[in-house]
Amino acid sequence: MDRDLLSHLPVVLCVARRGGFGTAASELGMSPSSVSHAVKLVEERLGAPIFARTTRSVALTELGERFVSLAGAGLAELNTAWERAQSELTGASGLLRINAPRITLDWVLKPILAAMAEDYPDVTCEVFFEDGLADVVGDGFDAGIRLGRMVSDDMIGVRLAPAFRVILVASPGYVERYGVPGTLSDISSHACIQYRMTSAGNIYRWDLQDGNATVQLDTKGGVIVNDMLQALSLAEAGFGICYTFEPLAKAALETGRLVEVLPTAFIEEDGLTLYYPRRASQAPKLRAFIDTAKRLA
Known part of the structure; x- marks a missing residue:
């Protein structure tokens, strides 16, 4: 892969996650034309379309789904390696995104968030409140919180609240x-x-x-x-x-x-469970959240 394509891969992943060029551009702070250019460049170098476009929708092609899955996992590994290296110098840092039901704020999250702010000031915790089931990996979250029975077997779980x-x-x-x-x-x-x-x-x-x-x-x-x-x-x-x-x-x-x-x-x-993919547990910012939650449980 051409090295200069690496900077465009997060743009492709964001379009896939948000389902559109405009929403991806808003999230990334880029113009829609710049987002479109980045995706087009990757597709041209790949030699095949990643997205099927119509006037009303943007969807991944079959090849695009496989590419985004593998590229997303690879970039996540790179991010984890970078954060772990930085944490050895400065401690846990970065944006930690968590998907959780609204009921969890007063129930379990407030004391954890307060302790995180005190102990890890370089970590910003973003909590996206959503009551339905969420694909934490596909939607760009580091972890999610749900009832224990709702957590899939391929995720690692940490109990936040008892039955x-x-x-x-x-x-x-x-x-x-x-x-x-x-x-x-x-x-x-x-x-x-x-x-x-x-x-x-x-x-x-x-x-x-x-x-x-x-x-x-x-x-x-x-x-x-x-x-x-x-x-x-x-x-x-x-x-x-x-x-x-x-x-x-x-x-x-x-x-x-x-x-x-x-x-x-x-x-x-079942009680409330914090869940995340196995590879994500090595990220210092998530490790800090997990350790804090266990200490306060």
Whole structure:
């Protein structure tokens, strides 16, 4: 490969990740024409198109997918080598990008971020909050945070929070006005605060325990949200029954703003896990985050 092409490869990878020349140009701080020129130069030297272009979309060709996968892994190795060498001189540094659900900020991230700012001032932590599943490698993140069961087997995982209960809650005012369901079948006659899955787009079916069996319940109600924290806020305001993670509702339960409904119907869920590809664990900035998280766990 011609050495002068190396500087153009991050541009190609950014176009692939962002799915367009304009969005890549915005991220890189370049003009769209400069981005287009860089991609065209790589394609000409390669002798084949990396992207299939139409007036409305940009997509990787079959060869482009293989090229971007291998080139991305190679550049990541180079970045890691550079950061490790620099860290021996100056300590961990650089931009650490993490993809995480919104609920994790108050739950686990704030103390980690505070400790990182204190102990590793040359590391900038960027947290992109996204509730759906994320391809951390393909989307340019160093690591992600999800429930343990959602992490694929080819990733390394570090536990950030232990297993917890998934429960039903409602406000005292709602309970006083409408009563509480005595059985799972009674939930169909109650207002439920529904949750729409960000990635799949469907209304989430509630997984609950019915004796020795786990069942999925369809619910109905006057409000649908895509944010579990907002669902809790609506539950406190008396809009209906909310299906939630117990750690998120702990303060409201302790102060009486919420009460648990059907306490025997809870299920247990895997704790929160920080996950990342094996090769990424050698990057000093991620190693610093991992060590900090383990120390505070």
